[in-house]
Amino acid sequence: MNRYSHGKTHAIMSVPHARGDEPSALIATELNSILKILRAQGFLERLRIIRKELADTRTDLHDLKLRVGSVEERLTMVERAIVNIHAGIAMSHSRLDRLDARIERIERRLDIADAV
Numbered sequence: 001m002n003r004y005s006h007g008k009t010h011a012i013m014s015v016p017h018a019r020g021d022e023p024s025a026l027i028a029t030e031l032n033s034i035l036k037i038l039r040a041q042g043f044l045e046r047l048r049i050i051r052k053e054l055a056d057t058r059t060d061l062h063d064l065k066l067r068v069g070s071v072e073e074r075l076t077m078v079e080r081a082i083v084n085i086h087a088g089i090a091m092s093h094s095r096l097d098r099l100d101a102r103i104e105r106i107e108r109r110l111d112i113a114d115a116v
Helices: 023-040 043-109
Strands: none
Touching: 023 043
């Protein structure tokens, strides 16, 4: 039990009382009154619930960030595979073009006219 809790288990239960008619004594009295009203209306419990939900949301957001990172890594791998496929297709086209040029040279040497 600390000097702020006065034996209560709530996180914010009361403000220490100042002595005399000091301005701080008036402020402490007002704050204690406000805390009593808040407790009576369940605001503090609602705030605890909101904090818990916020913590859960943060955890969910962290998990989502990890999953999105994993998806991005996989997408990068797929994009690289597509680039490799395109490179393979380009090499095949280049080889076909060279074969076509060789066939044309052979046909010219043999004086073979296009039958088509």
